[in-house]
Amino acid sequence: MHTERNADANHLLSNHETNHYHTPSASEIFLRTFRSGPGIPSGPISRSKEGESRVLVLYTGGTIGMMKDDKKAYVPIPNAFEKYIRRIPYMHDEEYVGTRLSATEKSKFLVLPEMTDKTRVLYHIQEYSQLLDSSNMAMDSWIQIALDIQKSYEAYDGFVILHGTDTLAYTASALSFMFENLGKTVIVTGSQIPVFESRSDGRDNILGALVLAGNYVIPEVTVFFRNNLFRGNRTMKKSTDAFFAFDSPNMPPIAKIGINIEVNAQAIFRPSTIEKFRVHPTLNPNVGLLRLFPNITIQAVRAFFQPPIEGVVLQTYGAGNIPSNRIDLMEELKAASRRGILIINCTQCIEGSVCSTYETGMILAQAGIIPGVDMTPEAALTKLSYVLSKTDWDLNTKRELMQRNLRGELSSGQDGSTKPSRMLTNYGLITKEDQAELESVILPACIIQNVIEGNIPELEDLKNSGADFSSENGDFRTPLHIACCEGNLEMVEYLLLNGACIHMKDRYGITPLLDAIHFDNHDIIKLLMKCGAHLPLAHSRNVGEELCSAAAKGSLKRLQSFQFAGADLSQPDFSGNTALHIIYVEGARPTQYMDCFNKVHVSSEMYSPKYRSQ
Numbered sequence: 001m002h003t004e005r006n007a008d009a010n011h012l013l014s015n016h017e018t019n020h021y022h023t024p025s026a027s028e029i030f031l032r033t034f035r036s037g038p039g040i041p042s043g044p045i046s047r048s049k050e051g052e053s054r055v056l057v058l059y060t061g062g063t064i065g066m067m068k069d070d071k072k073a074y075v076p077i078p079n080a081f082e083k084y085i086r087r088i089p090y091m092h093d094e095e096y097v098g099t100r101l102s103a104t105e106k107s108k109f110l111v112l113p114e115m116t117d118k119t120r121v122l123y124h125i126q127e128y129s130q131l132l133d134s135s136n137m138a139m140d141s142w143i144q145i146a147l148d149i150q151k152s153y154e155a156y157d158g159f160v161i162l163h164g165t166d167t168l169a170y171t172a173s174a175l176s177f178m179f180e181n182l183g184k185t186v187i188v189t190g191s192q193i194p195v196f197e198s199r200s201d202g203r204d205n206i207l208g209a210l211v212l213a214g215n216y217v218i219p220e221v222t223v224f225f226r227n228n229l230f231r232g233n234r235t236m237k238k239s240t241d242a243f244f245a246f247d248s249p250n251m252p253p254i255a256k257i258g259i260n261i262e263v264n265a266q267a268i269f270r271p272s273t274i275e276k277f278r279v280h281p282t283l284n285p286n287v288g289l290l291r292l293f294p295n296i297t298i299q300a301v302r303a304f305f306q307p308p309i310e311g312v313v314l315q316t317y318g319a320g321n322i323p324s325n326r327i328d329l330m331e332e333l334k335a336a337s338r339r340g341i342l343i344i345n346c347t348q349c350i351e352g353s354v355c356s357t358y359e360t361g362m363i364l365a366q367a368g369i370i371p372g373v374d375m376t377p378e379a380a381l382t383k384l385s386y387v388l389s390k391t392d393w394d395l396n397t398k399r400e401l402m403q404r405n406l407r408g409e410l411s412s413g414q415d416g417s418t419k420p421s422r423m424l425t426n427y428g429l430i431t432k433e434d435q436a437e438l439e440s441v442i443l444p445a446c447i448i449q450n451v452i453e454g455n456i457p458e459l460e461d462l463k464n465s466g467a468d469f470s471s472e473n474g475d476f477r478t479p480l481h482i483a484c485c486e487g488n489l490e491m492v493e494y495l496l497l498n499g500a501c502i503h504m505k506d507r508y509g510i511t512p513l514l515d516a517i518h519f520d521n522h523d524i525i526k527l528l529m530k531c532g533a534h535l536p537l538a539h540s541r542n543v544g545e546e547l548c549s550a551a552a553k554g555s556l557k558r559l560q561s562f563q564f565a566g567a568d569l570s571q572p573d574f575s576g577n578t579a580l581h582i583i584y585v586e587g588a589r590p591t592q593y594m595d596c597f598n599k600v601h602v603s604s605e606m607y608s609p610k611y612r613s614q
């Protein structure tokens with residue numbers, strides 16, 4: 001859109017090309033620097049990050065690990081997958097393991113070789129005792145996967161689920177609902193040809209999934225297939241034999257792997273609550289998918305709506321239409337809805353949404369059938385199963401939630417368009433091209449500046465312009481890192497409610513929680529803990545060092561910071577001393593610190609000089 005200001009800016013720019021005496025304005029400097037300045041690469045830049053990330057791979061079965069049995073049919077083979085992967089040099093760096101990992105870690109972890117990506121990805125493959133073709137998987141399998149991730153949630157940075165492709169879209173959709181307040185990356189992948197065969201898509205799929213899960217915080221259940229990362233509850237299996245077997249027809253991929261990894265930050269479904277991650281471990285099995293077809297008999301429909309059914313996804317024609325001349329059918333649907341059965345209207349088309357454009361669609365909405373918008377049948381069915389299993393929600397709440405966008409599974413009416421921020425407009429940078437080129441450079445810097453200044457109204461404006469509050473600066477530091485150092489509790493709360501991820505690490509492996517600890521911002525530490533922040537496990541030795549150093553300096557405040565962050569205060573430093581030893585040696589009265597240590601088992605041994613001298 002051209003406005004007067006924009007016209008001014010263009011005028012200034014064209015003037016500049018002809019007028020040598022013109023002094024460039026700030027907007028021109030921005031444009032010249034970032035639009036065509038030398039040395040500005042066109043794609044994302046690879047930056048290296050210190051340290052390692054840990055990914056848990058849950059291997060549930062599927063073609064990826066199958067071989068042919070004596071009847072020449074593919075079946076999953078136990079205890080073969082990891083052995084095979086360990087022998088592939090691009091999947092496992094034996095040398096690194098030999099020199100860097102402890103004896104117990106060596107047998108547990110595989111490690112990806114050094115790449116241009118940010119961290120070394122260590123991964124542990126947990127093979128299920130009963131490997132399944134995904135056609136044999138059902139709700140109990142989804143619950144088991146969810147609980148396994150919950151059990152290991154704090155020990156890993158990200159999760160990869162190896163799964164058969166046939167029912168993968170159901171599993172990914174179900175997990176997306178069962179994971180409440182998810183803060184880490186969960187990727188489901190599989191393959192069309194087993195990894196053991198020379199021409200397999202499985203090796204690339206697992207490699208890509210590991211690189212993404214180990215380097216990016218994408219707090220969603222996603223599906224990685226053939227270089228594309230899709231939102232899990234938007235996916236469907238679209239091909240029985242192509243390597244490009246999955247697609248998300250109503251949503252572009254969240255990330256694409258090519259020479260560069262391109263993550264579409266705008267597409268990520270960000271957190272907007274201050275709550276800890278938890279798993280909702282039950283699902284209601286009394287749900288079904290009913291696909292209409294011309295001449296469907298009323299007996300078939302009636303049989304479908306018999307108890308114990310509680311929820312039905314009705315797959316209708318086109319934009320959500322049903323034969324309006326079938327009075328018997330409409331009466332049956334109305335009666336079922338009156339009995340409290342939730343009926344969701346989803347299209348049989350692969351792409352698009354249901355709406356009330358036609359009389360044949362409008363009658364369904366009028367009969368109390370819930371519009372499923374653009375949900376896939378897999379998403380609608382698993383969402384129904386999740387919603388119906390909530391015992392503390394009444395029927396109206398369940399009806400309402402089926403229409404609400406819970407995990408990015410349906411388009412909520414906003415077209416995703418953004419308006420230019422006041423800041424860019426003030427500089428006259430308001431054309432679409434200006435925005436696109438500059439937002440990746442200017443918006444993150446503006447966010448950080450406003451975070452430092454505590455300017456929430458300005459951040460609101462930037463948010464409406466599409467600013468991403470999880471964006472990283474050159475050192476991978478996010479607005480939340482900065483706010484935690486600044487000690488502005490209100491700002492931290494604002495960021496957490498508006499898409500900031502608590503688990504993002506900067507170049508040196510520092511999380512926002514560690515920043516809040518280093519600045520002894522106790523209220524912020526408590527708020528982050530409420531949101532599910534935790535100390536990185538790989539940091540435990542350093543925590544011992546820091547505790548001892550705090551004790552040596554007599555910093556009760558720092559010890560309390562670690563206490564509020566859930567640290568084990570009896571953790572030793574590299575020489576085996578604990579903070580309590582140091583306090584004792586320094587001659588401070590231990591009672592002064594007792595409030596901090598009351599949860600620590602203080603044995604007389606821990607005080608003894610004998611222990612200290614070891």
Ligand SMILES: NC(=O)C[C@H](N)C(=O)O
Pocket residue numbers: 061062063064132133134135163164165166167190191192193
């Ligand atoms: N490609 C595959 O993984 C198909 C297999 N039948 C499964 O779903 O387990």
